[in-house]
Amino acid sequence: MITIRTYFFPETLEAAYEKLTERKNNAVIGGGAYLKLGSKAIGTAVDLSKLGLEYINEEETFFEIGAMTTFSKMMLNEGLNKHFTNLFQQSIEDIVGMQLKNMVTVGATIYSRYGFSDFLTALLVTDTKVKLFKAGWVSLEEFLEQGPAERDILEKIRIEKRKGFYNFQELRGSSSDYSIINLALAKEGEEYRVAVGARPTRAKLALNTMEFLQNQELTNENVKKAGDILSGELAFGTNVRGSKEYRQSMAKVLLKKALQEVSKDEN
Ligand SMILES: Cc1cc2nc3c(=O)[nH]c(=O)nc-3n(C[C@H](O)[C@H](O)[C@H](O)COP(=O)(O)OP(=O)(O)OC[C@H]3O[C@@H](n4cnc5c(N)ncnc54)[C@H](O)[C@@H]3O)c2cc1C
Structure with a gap:
């Protein structure tokens, strides 16, 4: 308590x-x-709820989202869902229930850099910057890698609007448990972004896989190759939810599914 x-x-x-x-x-x-x-x-306890930090503002080239925005607001926002082909909805909808989603916040989730997070994996395949009150703007990728240099408060995030197709996949034992492994994919033109989280450590971009997929025809052979690169380039580990080997092989399955979904949406 x-x-x-x-x-x-x-x-x-x-x-x-x-x-x-x-x-x-x-x-x-x-x-x-x-x-x-x-x-x-x-x-x-420093409660941020009266600072007007609960908002999703859609601008011409980006979305700006306040730290106190809840998961339910993220999940149901029409502009976000339309622009990111339901990426955030997919990454949030299976998390426990609506009551929890009405409480939990974007700022806390990013600042805490949880390894198990589904939302962070999805966010990582977008072009996102994080605004810290003291340290200023930093890319999400850098923030997830390094964390804050000193104690800080996450004020808001900015997600650039890029034309593309997005998909989120997860493997979960039950809705009341964390994902065993999760994966997000973005296809923007011929460029791909792939992030894997709950490895069980925090989400990370799979840079070699992304490079391999670029301009690649999605034949069975190439999808298999991409999966092999993915399972080799990121560190996977063992915890109570699954072994390293299980996560490695499931990451390949999730990548294949995400590629299929994105191709379906595109055509
Ligand atoms: C029962 C339960 C099940 C969950 N299951 C899942 C799941 O399956 N998948 C998933 O992705 N997530 C899951 N989560 C995590 C959830 O999605 C949120 O990421 C998490 O609860 C943090 O949000 P919060 O608003 O509750 O944070 P809080 O409890 O308010 O804060 C968490 C930490 O962040 C700090 N903090 C809060 N706001 C800020 C800020 N703006 N700037 C700096 N520091 C800040 C706090 O001081 C604290 O250290 C679960 C959470 C719970 C409680």
């Missing part, structure tokens, strides 16, 4: 940051769903 000594509703991000960095045991509260699973003793 978590304990919270005091609760603070900042009116500006500056005030939130100041309070957060005042003491080591102060913590930002997003949706609060994940924090509640733990046993942290929080000094001051």
